[in-house]
Amino acid sequence: MTLRNIPPVEGLLQAAGELIHAYGRPLVTQAMRESLEAIRADVRAGADVPSNQAILALAESRLSAWTRSTLEPVINATGVIIHTNLGRAPLSKSAIEAMQAVSAGYSSLEFDMKTGKRGSRLVHAESVLQRLTGAEAAVVVNNNAAAILLALSALARGKRAIIARSQMIEIGGSFRVPDVMKQSGAKLVEVGSTNKVHPSDYEEALSETSGIRLSDSKSARASVVVRAHRSNFKIVGFTEEPSLKEICDLAHAHEAIVIDDLGSGTFFNVEKYGLTHEPTILESLAAGADVVTFSGDKLLGGPQAGIIIGKKALLDKIKKHPLARAVRADKTCLAGISATLQHYLKDEAEREVPIWRMISQTPESLKARAEHWQREITSGEVVPAESTVGGGSLPGENLPTYVLSLDIPKPDKFLAKLRQQSPAIIARTENDRVLFDPRTVLPEQDALLIETLKRILF
Ligand SMILES: *Cc1c(COP(=O)(O)O)cnc(C)c1O
Numbered sequence: 001m002t003l004r005n006i007p008p009v010e011g012l013l014q015a016a017g018e019l020i021h022a023y024g025r026p027l028v029t030q031a032m033r034e035s036l037e038a039i040r041a042d043v044r045a046g047a048d049v050p051s052n053q054a055i056l057a058l059a060e061s062r063l064s065a066w067t068r069s070t071l072e073p074v075i076n077a078t079g080v081i082i083h084t085n086l087g088r089a090p091l092s093k094s095a096i097e098a099m100q101a102v103s104a105g106y107s108s109l110e111f112d113m114k115t116g117k118r119g120s121r122l123v124h125a126e127s128v129l130q131r132l133t134g135a136e137a138a139v140v141v142n143n144n145a146a147a148i149l150l151a152l153s154a155l156a157r158g159k160r161a162i163i164a165r166s167q168m169i170e171i172g173g174s175f176r177v178p179d180v181m182k183q184s185g186a187k188l189v190e191v192g193s194t195n196k197v198h199p200s201d202y203e204e205a206l207s208e209t210s211g212i213r214l215s216d217s218k219s220a221r222a223s224v225v226v227r228a229h230r231s232n233f234k235i236v237g238f239t240e241e242p243s244l245k246e247i248c249d250l251a252h253a254h255e256a257i258v259i260d261d262l263g264s265g266t267f268f269n270v271e272k273y274g275l276t277h278e279p280t281i282l283e284s285l286a287a288g289a290d291v292v293t294f295s296g297d298k299l300l301g302g303p304q305a306g307i308i309i310g311k312k313a314l315l316d317k318i319k320k321h322p323l324a325r326a327v328r329a330d331k332t333c334l335a336g337i338s339a340t341l342q343h344y345l346k347d348e349a350e351r352e353v354p355i356w357r358m359i360s361q362t363p364e365s366l367k368a369r370a371e372h373w374q375r376e377i378t379s380g381e382v383v384p385a386e387s388t389v390g391g392g393s394l395p396g397e398n399l400p401t402y403v404l405s406l407d408i409p410k411p412d413k414f415l416a417k418l419r420q421q422s423p424a425i426i427a428r429t430e431n432d433r434v435l436f437d438p439r440t441v442l443p444e445q446d447a448l449l450i451e452t453l454k455r456i457l458f
Helices: 008-016 017-023 025-044 052-066 093-104 125-133 144-156 177-183 200-208 246-253 283-286 312-320 322-326 333-346 354-359 361-379 410-421 443-457
Strands: 074-076 080-082 137-141 159-165 170-172 186-192 223-230 257-263 292-294 307-310 381-390 398-407 422-428 429-430 432-437
Touching: 008 025, 008 052, 017 322, 025 052, 025 422, 052 422, 074 443, 080 354, 093 170, 093 333, 125 283, 125 307, 125 333, 137 144, 144 177, 144 223, 144 257, 144 322, 144 410, 159 177, 159 200, 159 361, 177 186, 177 223, 186 200, 200 246, 223 246, 246 257, 246 283, 257 283, 283 292, 283 307, 292 312, 307 312, 312 322, 312 422, 333 422, 361 381, 361 398, 381 432, 410 422, 410 429, 410 432, 410 443, 422 443
Parallel strands: 074 422, 080 381, 159 186, 159 223, 223 257, 257 292
Antiparallel strands: 137 307, 292 307, 381 398, 398 432, 429 432
C-alpha cells in the first residue's frame, strides 16, 4: 500500500525548478529516479514515505556529489615543499596571469606577428631559455619523463646508450630510467657496479663502440652517454663516480654525446639555504653536457613541463622527431614556463617564485607565524621540527622549521576530518601529535587555516 504513496518523478520535477536551473533537467531526473529507488527499498523494509521536500533534499545531495570536482585545491601544511601528490610547485602570480591571458582568448601561439604568417610554438620559451642559460637551443615538452624519452628516441635509437648502474633509477609511478632507455630503441650498456663507477668503465664501453666493424657508418657507431640524477635516494659510504666533466671529456673523445637528466634542475645554488649542493643547470652545460633535461615543476617552480636545452644540431633532431608532436607543451604551459623563467632572468625568483620563497623562509619568521596560529587558535604548542624540499629533489635534506603541534586523542581521525574541510587541510602526524608547518602554507591561506581549525577543534 505505502509504495503507492511514493510520488512519481514527473510530479517531483515540477517542484524542482531551482535544481533544474542549477543542474539541468537530465541530471536532476536521474538523481530523482535513484533517490526514489532507494526510498522504495526503504519502504519495503518498513520505513515511511518521506515528504516531497525530503525527497528533493535527497536528490540534491546526490547532485552535489556528482558535480563536485575530485580535483580540488588543498592547504598543504605538511612542510613538504614540492609535494608530488599535492600538485608539486604552486605558481607565481605572473605565471598564473600569463596562463590565464593565453587561455581566455586567442594568442600568438603559432603565429608570427612580424610576417603575419604561420609561426612555431617552440620559439616562445626558447628565447628566454637561450638568454638565461646560454644554450644554443631549447624545447619545452609535457614533462621531464617525456623530455628524456624524446631526447633518447631522437638521438640514441639503434645506438648504444651507456649509463652507470648506480644511476638506473626508478622515479616513481613505475618510471624507470633503464626502461625508458629501452623504450626509445637505444641499446642499454650498463657500466660500473652499484656503488662505484670509474672513468675506465666508461672508457671501455666507449671504446667497444668504436670497435664496431668498419662497414658500419660513423653515425651508427657513435654512442650516447646518459647521466641521470639520483633524485630520490643517496648512496653513501664506499662510493665513487667521475665528475660530469670527466664523463663529457671521455665521451667527446670517442665522438659520443652526453645527455644529462638533471631531474629537478635548479638555477640557484641551494647551499646558501644550508642544503647539500644540487647540480645546477649552468654547471651541466659548463661541464660539456650536449643535452640537458629537467622538470618545469620541481625546483624551477613552474607548471608541469619538461625542458630540453643544448646543442642546436641535436635539438633540431629532437624538434623534428615524430614524438615531439605527441609530447608537445600546450599554450598555457608555454606561457607559464616563460613567465616563471622571466623571474630568473630578472633575478627576482627568490621573491616571486613560491617554492623559493618557501625554501628561503627563516626559522624565526616561521616561528612567528606558528606562534600567531597558536595565539589565534588558543591551543597546541609551537615546537622546532623539519620541513623537506621533496619532489624527488635533495633526498634526506631537511630545513629547520617551527610547527604548531596539537595533542589530539585520535590523530588519524583528526587528519581525516581535516581532509573533509573545504578547502581540505593536509597535515602530518609525528609521535601521535598533529603538526602544521607554516613553511608550505601560503600566507594568504593563514586566516582560512585558523578559522577552520577553530571550527573543528571547539
Ligand atoms: C622527476 C624526475 C624525472 C621525471 O620528471 P617529471 O617531470 O616528473 O616527468 C626524470 N628524471 C629524474 C632524475 C627526476 O628526478
